[in-house]
Amino acid sequence: MYVAVKGGETAIENAHRLLDQKRRGATEVPPLSLAQIAQQMPLAVARVMSEGSLYDRDLAALAIKQSAGDLLEAIFLLRAYRTTLSRYCVSRPLRTESMQVERRISATYKDLPGGQLLGPTFDYTHRLLDFTLQAEGEQPQALKQDNAQQTPADIDGAAVAQQTASLSGATRLDTNAQADAAIEEAGQDFPRVLGLLAQEGLMREETDSAQAVPDITREPLDFPSNRMQRLQALARGDEGFLLALGYSTQRGYGRNHPFAGEIRIGFTEVWLEPEELDFAVPAGDIEVTECEMVNQFVGSKDQPAQFTRGYGLAFGYNERKVMGMALVDRALRAAEYDEEITSPAQQEEFVLMHCDNVEAAGFVSHLKLPHYVDFQAELELIRKMRKRDAQAGLDQEQQETDAGQVPPQKEKRA
Template identity: 75%
Template sequence: MYVAVKGGEQAIDNAHRLLAKKRRGDTDRPALEVAQIRQQLPLAVARVMSEGSLYDEELAALAIKQAAGDLLEAIFLLRAYRTTLPRFAASVPLDTGRMQLSRRISATFKDLPGGQLLGPTFDYTHRLLDFALLAEGEPAATPAESAAPASLEPCPRVLEMLGREGLMTPERDEGAAVPDMTREPLEFPASRAQRLQALARGDEGFLLALGYSTQRGYGRNHPFAGEIRIGEVEVWLETPELDFAVPLGDIEVTECEMINQFVGHTPDQAQFTRGYGLAFGYAERKAMGMALVDRALRAGEYGEEVQGPAQQEEFVLMHCDNVEAGGFVSHLKLPHYVDFQAELELIRKMRQPAQDATPTEPAPLEENRA
């Protein structure tokens, strides 16, 4: 007599134990400290904070540790925590013009007010494995530190300067309440605020690939990296008790503003358009991908023909979230015995007439199934 497979509870407990063991690795080695992850894997922390939609470096580092380095799992952990937090206010819009810059580049002007500052970047590094790090030493000596650590005073944003000349299409602040897509379901067509929110939480890889697709012609719109800036900005809050705003603290953000092809009904009205990207922490690739996709999604606004997937609002917004995507793909691992049995029954029924018509195959269905 067949005994149906039992023991789901025991199996789950065992799986949890094995996972804990795998996460910890060899216990002869010291355990990773959350502080080490926070300090030494800051770019992973930034990604988890951005896509987890919660600015908390320590909890993001904890999530990375708990997820054994699986960043999507860490993002999921942070999101599941975030969803339980109360929401008490929306901040005053960030003033990125007053950012304490650690990096600021523009691909559109050789020199500009405030200048250019490379800051800490992988750009221009040669991607050669550094075996000194493998030997747990310090990396090969870099040229003596420049006399004074370079930094930039807060400076105006590049697109603002073009805007003053009337060359950028203006962005209008309708003053409407800030929608919260984690509280209200998305409905289409979405507002730009909702789109930007979805993209800010969206998967970096997905946005990168979609942005790339626009560069290759699927909804092309000629981007220039007008400005990328990374640094600390103050978050201000207006509370009902006070009639002025108070600062809550600083957060590090990456902002990317793309300058895109012009629009205008007549040549003398021609203006550049903008794609906007913003992410927590040092997250340049994410901010650039987001800016490309934001601009692509403005096709309707500018009367452009929708040709590429990156321009299709519902397609992009419904599929950019990696917690949703990861969950639904992974649910394929759950049992589907019942649906599969229903399909089996159907496909056998469909094949039955063909089998009946073959005299060399007399086996009736009942015998096959005995």
């Protein structure tokens, strides 16, 4: 039972004012601009866009600034704004094989058509604090070494951003030239790594569904759900929740032994199909991260042993999120492959009903709101129960005392 409580308006207004002060911090420190947040906190922006289900870097930066860096609050703000937007048309499926790749790696094959690109990554850093970043305007040591080999005219933000390491140690420009040559020779875009397995018949074939794609933002989830609904929910799901579930599958809760078949990050073009037109038009490029996990399937009496896949896709640079998403996606396909469902990551209702951090944070946070009437009712109930138990104890003692007393006349007869 929830009871509305009136009053405290002045206190609430003061709380808002104090929040503004807390967000601003010391006034002698220059405030953060949205451009600074968008450009210098790209991973935070990517997470807010992905879990907020809205691709807009400026609005994501605004949400991060307004929430004082609380990413869950920023996701809530962006999700709330999204509900006010109109839907004009539907986009075509993304062709990520034609992505302008910034990072592309595979843990299954060393030599790939198009090559492997490390791109920007924390994977090979030593996780040591770089104290040069404390100095205003000071460049990190890695950029200093890069700039020492360039002319002063070449040293600017754009040039530095393009200096991306590859597995061979060459610059990104050299690597891209080699990759373009390999792709041109192959006669296609960056081919999918899992396509190599499919050519040998070792990868379970994925077929397109003729069913209309449901929209979980307009239609509630129903169970059992289909994979289209699951992938939408996972794409909006909390990164930490998916990471923990994915980790659980690797520790034996789900019999999942994955390989990172391919992870790619880059820009891909979005095509829209307006209702008034009979053809699609390009709307621009968006940055996405895509992951395909390779998993073993022992086969059955109807199907030979083969590999299966888990899939993850998210806005922006969101590598850890899509890896967890791909692991959970494969775990949720246990019923499809007639596998025994034994772990939380394989139970779709448990996963899908608890992966949304906006719903989770909202329900947990509501405990901070006044529950005075509820608590008073339970307090009174506890008091009555204790009083009843105490009285029952006294009655029991009295009964035992009475049972232990022998009447005088009965004692004489004995």
